[in-house]
Amino acid sequence: MSLTNKTFAETLQVQVKFKLHAYLGMIVYLIMVQIVGILMSLMGPTGMSSVSSFIDINAEMYTPTVLIFLSNLWAFYVGLLMTRHDQRADIMPFVSTRIMSSIGDVVVLVALAVYAGITAMLSNYVVRIVILLKSNKHMLSDENMFSAPEVFIENLVAFIFFILCFAAVGYFLGMIAQKSKKVLFIIVAVFFSMLFTSFGQEILLGTIKIAQFGLFSFMGVMIILSASCFIVATFLAGNLEVKG
Amino acid sequence: MSVIQCENIEKKFRKKKALQNITFQIEDEKITGLVGRNGTGKTTLLRILAGFTKQTSGTVTVFDKTPFNNLFVSANSILINDQMQFPGSFNLQDILNYATEFYGKWDAELAARLLQYFRLNPQSYHSDLSKGMKNTFNFIFGLATRCDVTLFDEPINGMDEAVRKDVYRALLKDYLAYPRTIIISSHFLDEMEHLLEDILLLDEGKVALHKSLDELREYAVGLLGPTEAIKRWTAGLEVLHEKQVVSNQMYTVLKAQDCTFNEQQLLQEGIAFMPVSANDLCLYLTNSRTGDIDDVFNE
């Protein structure tokens, strides 16, 4: 008897490749979601106008709100989907442990979030260019990647972490649901009822305040939130049995 | 050396006991048949051995390690069943390609040749295959991993007879070339008993019997003859099975070790000795003691 003895890292590497391949189809959904986002952005820019007697100023602001929102929704869905029993069972014919499978999921979610962040950013530029072309308006401020690369990078990183955070929350809630539907209900109920207490609102506002402090504090909040979701989910998955 | 050791394992689902008091050992490089009626815990036991699920109490070791959440056990064992699934976006070839990377001993050539022989198109998708084809593919997958502990749970369900025959032959040939520990659960004991070395019989979540097949074949004796004479001869002995054949003739199965009477004398009284096949014996040992189907119809 000569037994195979591969290290954790070796197997994880294969598993990440396997999962990336398996979830490649999610990219198609992302593209669809972002096209919808582009169309919605084109239809209704948020704007404000002020009219004075001499000049008529019509200022419109283009924010990537819709795009980000839809990308986040997509990420949340992917995170949730991964925890489903039939998805988790896909690795069972191969070599894995529950912890490794979860770590693999996290790596794949990070990769997908990076991809989604980049495409969301680029879609945002598409929106701007189209609007610019179809009207004779002027851009007041246009930090593009050439004129202001640092702003571009900052926005990109913020996008990515924001999207990742949603994926993490989806993954976390999905894993809770696998463990017990009741617990999921309690967590969601507690979260929303917290919003109505002054204490809960303080925490939420505080978090938002910290997040708005700058890129690094925003990233910090996102990382802490995502990491704690992933860690708890991985811990839960460690004891989760794959039902037949 | 024992590759698999189970010590007093118990598994509960909610309040119901699926397995209890399971203690056995399986030695290296043996083919063991796991048999028993429906719902006696065969699947649960295999899932515990593969580390898919955790026993409620007791200890299980595979390669001297606890299988649940163990990478080493996962890398050296495989459980094949008909619930096996693969990512929907993978065709059969993709699955085989990843198997090469995951399993150290994977035999890609064997897999390719078996796929071709059983006319499975590598470009087709697992979820599009018929039940029999799916199980054929799963079987090929299990065989080609060459894992030192290979567990098959009802591998031949849905296969036609010709395929089943080929599958048994493939299993034996590959086993002869690469001996390993194999456990197969199946309802087709008659068809595959020639492949097996040992039998592990479960009954209502317990081990009813764990013996070599050769011992099992000589474990019991059937007596057929006049009811009165058989009753007289077998008084006080443990009866494994009995059945009234016609009004004054009956068939009784006894343990061979209890049959110490003179064969000639019984023959004179019109009692015939009959061998009891392993399959029948397993049925007799696990039958409910409340009679058989005929009793339902005989009021």
Place this chain on the structure above:
Amino acid sequence: MQLNSDGTKPIYVQIAEWLENEIIADHLKTDDKVYSQYQLAELFNINPATAGKGLTLLLEEQIVYKKRGLGMFVTAEAKKMILEKRRNERLTLMIQEIVLEAKRLMVSEDELITLIKRASSKEEGK
């Protein structure tokens, strides 16, 4: 190669008998190497342990002998021993059964002997 799997005779006994037949038929002669348990397993489509048990049976009866690391070989007295054994055991048993069956069918001893003679002359005529 077909084995009788109805359970009347254990498979390893059938393997041993098949090997004995090979020896009687001079397909295997003195000091010839006997099939290994794996070859037998492959040939008869059976578990090698069962085949091994058949070989052990012959080993115990000294019909074959073992050379460490090389396998099993036919002993010099093998054929003689098999023939003797079969005469003693099988033939006696079969005759016993025939006599019993004849009794049931009310065939007299003389009639039985005539039947045997007829069968034997038929076989010679072949």
